[in-house]
Amino acid sequence: MxxxxxxxxxxxxxxxxxxxxxxxxxxxxxxxxxxxxxxxxxxxxxxxxxxxxxxxxxxxxxxxxxxxxxxxxxxxxxxxxxxxxxxxxxxxxxxxxxxxxxxxxxxxxxxxxxxxxxxxxxxxxxxxxxxxxxxxxxxxxxxxxxxxxxxxxxxxxxxxxxxxxxxxxxxxxxxxxxDYGSGPIRIVWGPQEDYFSEAGRQTFAGSDYRVSKEADRMGIRFEGPAIEHAKGADIISDGIGPGAIQVPGAGLPIVLLADRQTVGGYPKIATVASADLPRLGRLLPGQVVRFQPVTVEEAEALRRDQEARIERAIGRFQAARPPGGIDLGRLYEENLIDGVVFHTPAP
Incomplete structure (x- = not known):
């Protein structure tokens, strides 16, 4: 069997x-x-x-x-x-x-x-x-x-x-x-941030965005203030990496995740730092986030720190009791008593 x-x-x-x-x-x-x-x-x-x-x-x-x-x-x-x-x-x-x-x-x-x-x-x-x-x-x-x-x-x-x-x-x-961290989702500008006005970039980095009901393994469409384009909402289709943030003509950001398409024709204002991608994978419709720009070097440092914390978490695994409490089998295997002293009271 x-x-x-x-x-x-x-x-x-x-x-x-x-x-x-x-x-x-x-x-x-x-x-x-x-x-x-x-x-x-x-x-x-x-x-x-x-x-x-x-x-x-x-x-x-x-x-x-x-x-x-x-x-x-x-x-x-x-x-x-x-x-x-x-x-x-x-x-x-x-x-x-x-x-x-x-x-x-x-x-x-x-x-x-x-x-x-x-x-x-x-x-x-x-x-x-x-x-x-x-x-x-x-x-x-x-x-x-x-x-x-x-x-x-x-x-x-x-x-x-x-x-x-x-x-x-x-x-x-x-x-x-x-600990996945809290606070804003860290992003790196680009690769097409020049397709957006300075006001549009400030709107994106300074506003709250809510996870819409259109959220799945392909990506998350966010609701919030519209982001202003400077060169239109179309580009020649190019590759899409994990965490790429497309902004179609309506001006609302879409963060692309695990099941994202391989290429796309909307400009990408920014890309989520890889250390924060697991946080996006845990979001539910209705939750609110902000986006915070960081440098490439800062994003790389965040990922290195996360990798080190994962290794520390694995290194600190502890023995787990079975459901219901004490594992009597393991308890009996331990040498709990290493000697006995008898005391006889004086007559």
Whole structure:
């Protein structure tokens, strides 16, 4: 019997994602990949996986997954309301996130809602036994490639596992939630900032912008003050990098994300610093942001600092107790008493 996770109730928009399909934009293939690469990397590290192992990106509401393996180690990272049904007929018991869990055959993991964010992640030790497309398991649903048949998960799907059972070792957890930072989203001007007037650039950098309902893995359309163009709203189509901020004729910015198109014909006023891209991947409609210009050198320093903080977070993983409290098996293995002294009272 092959080891797998079975979807017994589908979520809202759950896809398999790794760190992206790199090197094929010249062929018109978007990178796709995780919206929040930090959370995916931490989930993989908790499972002992390489950073680029594909995991499940949970969009707003996650699935219910039946464990069809002798055992599997999973890790949940992000603000999820997860729970576990340990046996048929049993009530769900809440389980912690930002940690790994050892699950057994027949249990049902209810991934739950993502609270206060748009994405969270589930990784499994060893990863999923699915064929890559162009070197990646990242799902690009618009083209129907990658992941599981190039689409979001549906009820009845089987996600085959690489490992028939969980690797030995203890469960681990983050010592504290990862700090994504707060305040304005940092941007670098360009590559077509000259297509906008000075007043337009000041409007963009000095105004609040609200996430509209038109927000998905392709990009986020923001609502707020219109940005004034200086040379019109059309350019000869050129390449679009992650976090590019297009401004069409209506003057409202669109930040392009993981599933962005490879080229576009609207001028790009700025590009989001790579360290802040995971923050954009967590935004929900209605949330308000500001944009703050920084230099290329400052953006590079922000990314180096983020990478160092990720490594420190991984280095500070702690042993995690099983659901319900004390692990008696591990407790009995410890040498808690190294001697006994008897005292006999004087007659």
């Amino acid at each position: 092959s080891a797998a996770l079975k979807v017994v109730r589908q979520g809202l928009f759950d896809t398999l994602q790794d760190l992206g399909r790199i090197g094929f934009m010249a062929l018109g293939m978007p990178t796709a990949g995780a919206m929040d690469r930090v959370a995916l990397r931490l989930a993989n590290a908790l499972c002992g996986n390489p950073a680029n192992t594909a995991g499940l990106e949970i969009g707003v509401m996650g699935p219910d997954l039946l464990i069809e393996a002798d055992s599997v180690r999973i890790a949940l990272v992000g603000p999820l309301s997860a729970s576990l049904i340990e046996a048929e007929g049993a009530s769900p018991k809440p389980i912690e996130t930002d940690r790994s869990h050892l699950l057994k055959r027949g249990q049902i993991l209810k991934v739950g809602m993502v609270e206060g964010s748009s994405t969270a992640y589930l990784a499994v030790a060893g990863g999923f036994a699915l064929p890559p497309f162009m070197g990646s398991l990242a799902t690009y649903a618009r083209a129907g490639v990658g992941g599981l048949d190039g689409r979001k998960l549906a009820e009845g799907d089987l996600l085959p596992l690489v490992r028939p059972q969980a690797p030995p070792g203890e469960d681990r957890k983050l010592d504290q939630p990862f």
